[in-house]
Amino acid sequence: MGQPTVTLTTAQAIVRYLAAQFIEIDGEKTRVCGGGFGIFGHGNVTCLGEALHAHQDELPLYRGQNEQGMGFAAAAYSKAHLRRRFMFCTASAGPGTANLLTAAALAHANRLPMLMLCGDAFLTRLPDPVLQQLEHFGDPTFGVNDAFKAVSRYWDRITHPAQILQSLPAALNTMLDPADCGPAFIGLPQDVQGWTYDYPLSFFDEQIHRIRRQAADEEEISDAAALLSSAKRPMIIAGGGVQYSGAVAELTKFAEAHGIPVVETIAGRANLLDDHALNIGPIGVTGSDSANTIAEKADVILAVGTRLQDFTTGSWTAFAHDARIIGLNAARHDAAKHMSMTVVGDAKLGLAALDDALGGYKSPSDWTVMAQNERAKWNDYVAENTRIKNGPASYAQAIGAVNAACDPRDRVVAAAGGLPAEVTANWRTLDIGTVDVEFGFSCMGYEIAGGWGARIAQAEKEPDKDTIVFTGDGSYLLMNSDIYSSVLTQKKLIILVLDNGGFAVINKLQNNTGNESFNNLIADTPTATHQVSVDFEAHAKSMGALAETVDAPSGLAEAFTRAKAADRTYVICMKVDPYEGWTTQGHAWWEVGTPRISESGKVRAAHKDVESTRPKQRKGV
Numbered sequence: 168m169g170q171p172t173v174t175l176t177t178a179q180a181i182v183r184y185l186a187a188q189f190i191e192i193d194g195e196k197t198r199v200c201g202g203g204f205g206i207f208g209h210g211n212v213t214c215l216g217e218a219l220h221a222h223q224d225e226l227p228l229y230r231g232q233n234e235q236g237m238g239f240a241a242a243a244y245s246k247a248h249l250r251r252r253f254m255f256c257t258a259s260a261g262p263g264t265a266n267l268l269t270a271a272a273l274a275h276a277n278r279l280p281m282l283m284l285c286g287d288a289f290l291t292r293l294p295d296p297v298l299q300q301l302e303h304f305g306d307p308t309f310g311v312n313d314a315f316k317a318v319s320r321y322w323d324r325i326t327h328p329a330q331i332l333q334s335l336p337a338a339l340n341t342m343l344d345p346a347d348c349g350p351a352f353i354g355l356p357q358d359v360q361g362w363t364y365d366y367p368l369s370f371f372d373e374q375i376h377r378i379r380r381q382a383a384d385e386e387e388i389s390d391a392a393a394l395l396s397s398a399k400r401p402m403i404i405a406g407g408g409v410q411y412s413g414a415v416a417e418l419t420k421f422a423e424a425h426g427i428p429v430v431e432t433i434a435g436r437a438n439l440l441d442d443h444a445l446n447i448g449p450i451g452v453t454g455s456d457s458a459n460t461i462a463e464k465a466d467v468i469l470a471v472g473t474r475l476q477d478f479t480t481g482s483w484t485a486f487a488h489d490a491r492i493i494g495l496n497a498a499r500h501d502a503a504k505h506m507s508m509t510v511v512g513d514a515k516l517g518l519a520a521l522d523d524a525l526g527g528y529k530s531p532s533d534w535t536v537m538a539q540n541e542r543a544k545w546n547d548y549v550a551e552n553t554r555i556k557n558g559p560a561s562y563a564q565a566i567g568a569v570n571a572a573c574d575p576r577d578r579v580v581a582a583a584g585g586l587p588a589e590v591t592a593n594w595r596t597l598d599i600g601t602v603d604v605e606f607g608f609s610c611m612g613y614e615i616a617g618g619w620g621a622r623i624a625q626a627e628k629e630p631d632k633d634t635i636v637f638t639g640d641g642s643y644l645l646m647n648s649d650i651y652s653s654v655l656t657q658k659k660l661i662i663l664v665l666d667n668g669g670f671a672v673i674n675k676l677q678n679n680t681g682n683e684s685f686n687n688l689i690a691d692t693p694t695a696t697h698q699v700s701v702d703f704e705a706h707a708k709s710m711g712a713l714a715e716t717v718d719a720p721s722g723l724a725e726a727f728t729r730a731k732a733a734d735r736t737y738v739i740c741m742k743v744d745p746y747e748g749w750t751t752q753g754h755a756w757w758e759v760g761t762p763r764i765s766e767s768g769k770v771r772a773a774h775k776d777v778e779s780t781r782p783k784q785r786k787g788v
Contacts, residue, residue: 175363176363177331178217181218181284182222197252199252203256204255205256211257215360234267235612235616237258241256241620242270242281246621253342260288261299261301269610273607280349287354288310288357320348321351323337324353327362380412380515382516383495383516384512388521395469400464400531402429403428403471405418406432406474408497417518418438425522428445428539430447431448431458433606437602448545449592449753452477452755453753455545467491467492468491470494470507472514483785491508495518553593561720563592573633574633578632579603579637581638582642586665611642615642618635622653622660633659637665643664647707650736661730662707664741668745681771703740712737717741723739756780
């Protein structure tokens with residue numbers, strides 16, 4: 168007797184397979200796919216839409232307002248679930264799918280799983296050229312969907328219904344792999360979506376996935392322990408991979424057992440509580456004086472779960488030239504950066520093994536005390552920086568007011584512009600894993616859409632807590648429609664819209680490199696011949712949210728209390744100064760291109776100043 172089969176369309180089989188996939192998290196079984204975000208068009212509504220309708224209870228479909236926003240929401244959902252669960256995004260052929268490119272790049276840069284099920288041109292080509300088809304005259308197989316090869320960890324185009332028997336498990340295994348994690352793209356030609364195949368019933372059996380933990384090689388652990396035990400000034404850089412591995416307890420135990428100061432990357436914010444004795448602060452361009460001071464002096468650096476991007480390394484000027492780096496990472500690519508001594512493996516297992524191998528080693532007490540004294544000075548700076556006082560309203564004051572009034576388990580979301588830097592530097596972590604600062608791709612527009620996705624995840628785990636979004640006026644104007652999404656789906660957000668009159672942080676960079684203000688602030692845009700202020704409060708209310716405007720930071724605490732008590736998304740608007748009130752301390756050098764020649768003396772002087780720091784830049788070892 169042959170294997171039992173069931174006749175399904177390609178689209179029906181894809182959805183049925185996804186509905187049967189589960190994951191075990193802390194001993195509990197749940198669907199690995201939390202559902203999806205979708206905007207239907209002719210490229211996905213008739214076949215994939217029909218299949219999703221039949222499984223809407225198992226795989227809830229959230230109607231998006233913009234495909235890019237859907238992708239941001241899916242990325243934030245995955246981040247909130249520590250990459251153990253994902254959402255799919257479905258878009259129509261042509262511009263609908265193309266709108267997902269930026270979100271796919273964000274997920275790729277941040278190593279976040281999301282599944283894209285996107286319409287594609289007809290495989291038979293009988294009706295070509297079709298509506299919204301991008302034609303390449305010399306290659307009829309090449310289209311918009313091929314652009315996703317650059318921003319996907321797994322890419323496939325389904326050309327026959329049987330193909331998904333291989334493609335879907337491969338996509339899931341990629342998305343759940345600690346080393347290769349990232350977005351998966353599956354192109355679905357419109358005709359193939361409706362074609363049928365006799366699928367083996369066993370393909371749709373319930374399957375339980377578990378995240379693989381790869382132990383590090385014993386010799387790599389031994390070499391790393393030998394190097395670390397020789398350190399006079401050791402330091403740990405804790406990245407986002409610490410949380411994804413569930414290794415916060417192991418990191419804390421390791422640091423305490425050996426007295427090693429810990430600094431956090433942007434993605435690693437909230438690995439340690441703000442008041443932990445060994446938490447020396449955030450490192451790098453958007454970091455703290457305390458972390459950057461010890462980074463300059465450290466002789467051995469244990470980098471755990473970080474990809475060491477330039478905001479962490481100060482474009483590789485943050486460390487002494489002779490400092491040795493140990494890279495503990497599930498991904499070989501990240502573990503080996505800048506001639507690091509590699510320890511390829513899971514952070515949780517790797518820290519435990521390294522702890523055993525180090526034995527009774529303790530960091531010299533004078534080094535640890537010096538690091539703690541530096542952190543105490545930084546704490547004083549942040550307290551003054553966030554204090555509400557006479558003078559211009561600032562991001563830092565708004566951050567401080569919310570920080571003082573929020574619940575420890577509330578989740579904070581920020582991205583791009585000046586706010587992620589200000590949040591990274593000034594936010595006091597009240598509980599583990601509560602901060603989502605998207606600076607991997609530094610993507611404007613993530614804030615509100617990402618907040619929506621984070622809130623969907625939070626509602627599954629901690630429905631009585633809030634998701635707090637910090638956004639500037641620039642990002643708000645770029646993408647705000649998921650305020651409406653959050654109201655429609657009853658996924659409440661508290662959104663702080665801090666209006667500084669344009670792209671103020673880039674204006675600051677423009678000025679700091681000797682350039683005149685030009686085309687960043689609305690007031691300095693030569694083609695903006697009619698200056699108009701945006702009524703953000705009225706705009707948010709038009710999408711069904713509650714909203715109010717406060718005139719000064721002193722009003723934020725009471726407004727936040729009202730937002731907490733509200734039954735739906737609540738938007739608080741406040742103007743901040745575009746020039747004054749920035750966090751001026753804590754910054755490491757950051758390499759940007761500056762003109763080698765210019766008619767402006769200020770530009771020439773700024774170029775000379777930028778280049779004067781280049782000798783600090785590590786070239787490799």
